[in-house]
Amino acid sequence: MNLHSLTVGSGPSPVVFLHGLFGQGKNWGSIANALGTEATSHLIDLPNHGLSPWTETFELDQQADLIADWIADAVGRTALVGHSLGGKLAMRVALRRPELVDRLMVVDISPARNEAAQSFAALVAALRQLDIDHLTSRTQADRELTPAIPDDVVRRFLLQNLRHKGSHWSWLSNFDLLGDSLHQIGGWPPIDAVYDGPTLWVTGGRSPYVTPEHAEPMRQLFPRVLQVTLKRAGHWVHADEPEAFISVCRRFLAAEAVTPA
Structure with a gap:
């Protein structure tokens, strides 16, 4: 599938950003612009969103495979950042196609059913x-x-x-x-895989989407996970605390240790 994307910046680190439900790739524009010297950012419109094609059915793995195929064709091995639904799809891409994901950032979502x-x-x-x-x-x-x-x-x-x-x-x-498809979007089908690459889990301190009981499932699937909580942010972490989020992104891309906020 030929997904629509915007390319922002000309830095040495390739990054693919995945937005949340009913969003568009351009929602990441201000973050990508701030990272313009560090990264070349690819802002994808997910399938069934923005200017990307629609599908006739919806399953998380089906959507993740469409994204993975696009990454393989257009970018190659990359850092992958996803928020909410985009975070679930980023996790599925990393678990199913780990050779494509150099490092993973999951923003305010968990590998668990979420009724939100x-x-x-x-x-x-x-x-x-x-x-x-x-x-x-x-x-x-x-x-x-x-x-x-x-x-x-x-x-x-x-x-x-x-x-x-x-x-x-x-x-x-x-x-x-x-x-x-909201039931499928809120779900997390069982998956027999582990992604052992660097994983940063960025959560909002005021968000209901990530709860303490999600920590163990996250560690089982992503054993190198490090959680960072931006205490004043809600679910839209990158919009609520943009400067702090950009700082976290820079350290993520530089492979430095990230100190929880």
């Missing part, structure tokens, strides 16, 4: 009810979604997926498939 994905069900339902065939403007879409999605930040994040081309509005994300 189900919270997206109401958001998807609201988006599906929006009549985009008779939409006249993005402002109208924002106004009509406000009662169902009152959080301005969440609503505007989701509306990044609304594309206007000619007189036609459409969604970039495959909301039908992804909305129907």
Whole structure:
């Protein structure tokens, strides 16, 4: 699959960034720009997101294999960074295709079932009810979604997926498939593999996505894992604490020891 990607920076270290559910590769843009002299960053739109193709079905390993094939063809062995859904897919890539992953950073997600994905069900339902065939403007879409999605930040994040081309509005994300696949997105199928490369697990101190009982499953799959918690960050660690996150990324790429914040 020919995934859409942006390349940012010209540094010596190749890095592939994977965004979260309903996001796009460009969500990593400010981080990649800050790392421009240290890294050449490849910001992928995941399958069923952004400008990448859609699939007819969804399974974590199926999606991870599409990403792994793209990495093998376009980049080669690389550092791999993934947030939320992108973090789950990054873990599956490292476990299934370790020869492609020089080092791994998993951002605020665990190799475990996480029911937080189900919270997206109401958001998807609201988006599906929006009549985009008779939409006249993005402002109208924002106004009509406000009662169902009152959080301005969440609503505007989701509306990044609304594309206007000619007189036609459409969604970039495959909301039908992804909305129907929230159980799979929140899950973690058993896998008989170990990734023994350097692994950094960056979590938000105010996030509910990673809990203490996730530590042992993480160590079993990634025996060289080091956890760093940014105490003031929620689930969107790189957006909540960008300077601290960039500092962690620099040490990650330089293979230096990372001291927990």
